[in-house]
Amino acid sequence: MTDLIVHIIVPVAIFSFIAAFTLFAVYAERKIAGFVQDRLGPMETGKYGLVQTIADILKLLQKEFITPAAADKVLFAMAPVVIFVAVFIGFSVIPWAPDFIPADTHTGLFFIMAVVSIDAIGILMAGWGSNNKYSLLGAIRAIAQMVSYEIPVGLSLIAAVMITQTLNLNDIAYLQGIQSPEPIYFMGFWEVSHIGGIFAWHIFQAPHLLIVYVIFFIASLAECNRAPFDIPEAESELIGGFHTEYGGIKFAFLFLAEYAMMFLVAILGVVIFLGGWNSPLPNVGGLLLADWTTGLGWGLFWTILKSFTVVGVQMWIRWTLPRFRADQLMTLCWKVLIPAAFVCMAISGLWRIMIIL
Amino acid sequence: MVLKTTIQGFLTAVKGLLLTVRHLFAARKARETLDIRDQDYFQQQQGVTTVQYPRQQMPIPEVARYQLEVEIDDCIVCDLCAKACPVDCIDIQSIKSPNAIGKTSDGSVKRLYPAKFDIDMAKCMYCGLCTVVCPTECITMTNQYDRSTQQLTDLIYGFSEMTDKEVQQRKEEWTKFQAEKEAAKKGS
Numbered sequence: 001m002t003d004l005i006v007h008i009i010v011p012v013a014i015f016s017f018i019a020a021f022t023l024f025a026v027y028a029e030r031k032i033a034g035f036v037q038d039r040l041g042p043m044e045t046g047k048y049g050l051v052q053t054i055a056d057i058l059k060l061l062q063k064e065f066i067t068p069a070a071a072d073k074v075l076f077a078m079a080p081v082v083i084f085v086a087v088f089i090g091f092s093v094i095p096w097a098p099d100f101i102p103a104d105t106h107t108g109l110f111f112i113m114a115v116v117s118i119d120a121i122g123i124l125m126a127g128w129g130s131n132n133k134y135s136l137l138g139a140i141r142a143i144a145q146m147v148s149y150e151i152p153v154g155l156s157l158i159a160a161v162m163i164t165q166t167l168n169l170n171d172i173a174y175l176q177g178i179q180s181p182e183p184i185y186f187m188g189f190w191e192v193s194h195i196g197g198i199f200a201w202h203i204f205q206a207p208h209l210l211i212v213y214v215i216f217f218i219a220s221l222a223e224c225n226r227a228p229f230d231i232p233e234a235e236s237e238l239i240g241g242f243h244t245e246y247g248g249i250k251f252a253f254l255f256l257a258e259y260a261m262m263f264l265v266a267i268l269g270v271v272i273f274l275g276g277w278n279s280p281l282p283n284v285g286g287l288l289l290a291d292w293t294t295g296l297g298w299g300l301f302w303t304i305l306k307s308f309t310v311v312g313v314q315m316w317i318r319w320t321l322p323r324f325r326a327d328q329l330m331t332l333c334w335k336v337l338i339p340a341a342f343v344c345m346a347i348s349g350l351w352r353i354m355i356i357l
Numbered sequence: 358m359v360l361k362t363t364i365q366g367f368l369t370a371v372k373g374l375l376l377t378v379r380h381l382f383a384a385r386k387a388r389e390t391l392d393i394r395d396q397d398y399f400q401q402q403q404g405v406t407t408v409q410y411p412r413q414q415m416p417i418p419e420v421a422r423y424q425l426e427v428e429i430d431d432c433i434v435c436d437l438c439a440k441a442c443p444v445d446c447i448d449i450q451s452i453k454s455p456n457a458i459g460k461t462s463d464g465s466v467k468r469l470y471p472a473k474f475d476i477d478m479a480k481c482m483y484c485g486l487c488t489v490v491c492p493t494e495c496i497t498m499t500n501q502y503d504r505s506t507q508q509l510t511d512l513i514y515g516f517s518e519m520t521d522k523e524v525q526q527r528k529e530e531w532t533k534f535q536a537e538k539e540a541a542k543k544g545s
Contacts, residue, residue: 035384320377
């Protein structure tokens, strides 16, 4: 019985977190956009426009369900659900704090990669089901982009997994801090198992993992259709891409999925490369900063703080860089990121052999 | 080739990112609202530009190209402004007076009553030609620009202060004068 209640509470809690995060993130996004462009962003609804997104969601919830006459009704109605569920299930294997994980599976990373790929099918369903040329164009672009960028994401994750030797995200996070079961080396020469902090993170454990993280970050931006890789949505060319025909609560779900995906790739990058729940503060002599800032509460705090920072960087990039052209997008993926990821994977293999020797 | 363009791309991306982050942090303060005639008007390049209009207003000169205003006591009803108007938004009807009515503040003699002096602000294109031709400078442009209304007819401003009764009386006076003149002409 207790198990059942826990199994209900956990998804509800994660959903509430995602919903709250989305509201907060949309507000933050609009404010950042404003400040970057020397504007103020939303200011009218509530103090500093704080309740603007709540007003927006209330408006969306009240809207009528409109299905275009020529749309494929089943696909059209199912697409937002498929898209959101694909992203939402990904959260089930993400650790938030030491051993604080909805499902502690040995194949967590593989599971995420498999489940998040379903997102692409959902987007194609949305685009095809709308029976609208702009939606279909957007969906086709999205598929081409997401399938291509799955490869650098996968390769960069493999490069990291070759170092960690586990697919369990909980264990991967353990390997980057003072609680690590194995000795950790900063750049391969300085043992930091008891110092921890920022030096124990995967991006600093081997020099090439920093490049791997950059590859992962760029490819994950494309995975979640964020600018500068937002050609599937491309408001200025395709009206809204695959979600042109959506309105009301269905649109709200697509939006929720987009922001959930942003947060998912941010937290995945944090868990695998940026130390997960581990504190960035190292033990310095008698100051046991890492020991003091490790625990359930601290773990949650660090995970969320790091993820929000990564999301902030995603927004910062969105409001700086212009959109890629479709051919540039593919060039970047196939000619730059994939070869670089392959080289990093090879280095990872050699690195592992050196460590064993 | 690919390597070179990639490195170039990353460098320019970093350059752009640094530029935007500088603006992001500069947004902590708003730009001061300066008068357009201020020396440093174009010097401010950092900070939020938004003016939150109804609560904040930009300073503007007292006589700017905004809504028209007529000082009807100074008007000699010469109709020049209506003739100068490119969009014909000024509608003037005058009634002749048998004798001089009075003097404007600059000393011109008034011989006509302004029965109607309407300016349709919805038609006005704010060119300011009417203010240039006015011999007594009674028609001016003010610093008022915020005049939104629910009805289009509210934008027709009537500047004539004469009541219908007064108009009627002045008309009768003039017809009487005409008739008297006519009679005098016949008599002589």
